[in-house]
Amino acid sequence: MGAGRLRMEGGRMAILMTAEKFIETVKEVQRSKTVYMWGTYGQVLTNALIDYKANQYKNHNTPARVARHKKLVGQGYSAWDCVGLIKGILWGWTPGKNPPYGANKVPDTGSDGMYKNYCTHQSTDFSKIIPGCVVWVTGHIGVYIGGGLVV
Numbered sequence: 001m002g003a004g005r006l007r008m009e010g011g012r013m014a015i016l017m018t019a020e021k022f023i024e025t026v027k028e029v030q031r032s033k034t035v036y037m038w039g040t041y042g043q044v045l046t047n048a049l050i051d052y053k054a055n056q057y058k059n060h061n062t063p064a065r066v067a068r069h070k071k072l073v074g075q076g077y078s079a080w081d082c083v084g085l086i087k088g089i090l091w092g093w094t095p096g097k098n099p100p101y102g103a104n105k106v107p108d109t110g111s112d113g114m115y116k117n118y119c120t121h122q123s124t125d126f127s128k129i130i131p132g133c134v135v136w137v138t139g140h141i142g143v144y145i146g147g148g149l150v151v
Contacts, residue, residue, distance in 0.1 A: 016090055016104050019132035025089045026143050026151050032095060033077040035069055037061060040079035042088030043098045047073055082141050083111040085151065086134065111141035 017025070035045060038060030039053045050069045054061040061069075069079070076096070080088065090106040091099040102108055109117065115136040129135075131146035142150040 016106070019130075022089060023131050023143070023145050025093070026085065026145055028095070029078075029080065029085060029089070029093070030151050033072075033075065035072055035077050035079050036081060037065070037069060037079040038081050039084070040081055041084030041091065041099055041101075042078050042080055042093040044096065045069065045073055045075075045077040045079045049079060053079075083109070083114050086114060086141065086143065111136065111139060114141055 029042070037045075037050070037053055038057045040049070043049055047070060050061075050066055050073070054063075054066045078093075078095075087106060087108065088099045091101065091103040093099040107113075107118070115122070115134060119134055119136075121133075123129075129144055131144055133144045135142045135144050135150050144150050
């Protein structure tokens with residue numbers, strides 16, 4: 001497992017928001033109605049989105065998951081996956097609206113690509129981890145929000 005700080009724009013830090021605002025928004029997402037769906041980044045949960053992602057990622061969005069997700073449509077849920085949490089926030093997520101895909105020059109990349117290509121100060125020493133750092137294992141990524149907690 002590793003941790004690192006995000007950087008964008010070819011190695012230069014593009015200031016989209018402060019770490020504090022980023023963590024505040026991560027917590028806002030955490031408090032809202034969310035459902036985990038592979039390939040999503042904070043979009044409003046709709047039948048069309050569920051069908052699209054089920055067709056796009058058949059191995060992850062199984063018929064059983066599709067059925068569970070469809071029961072939540074119209075109840076104010078947004079759909080996220082792990083790296084989608086980071087991208088959706090940096091793309092400009094606001095509650096109840098679809099984030100603009102690819103906004104703010106933040107690349108669309110998977111969890112491994114996010115960590116390997118866009119994180120600096122990578123380390124496996126968590127004794128000095130600071131809120132806002134990402135925490136990564138192959139195929140999965142999260143955000144350290146402080147107090148020993150990762151979202």
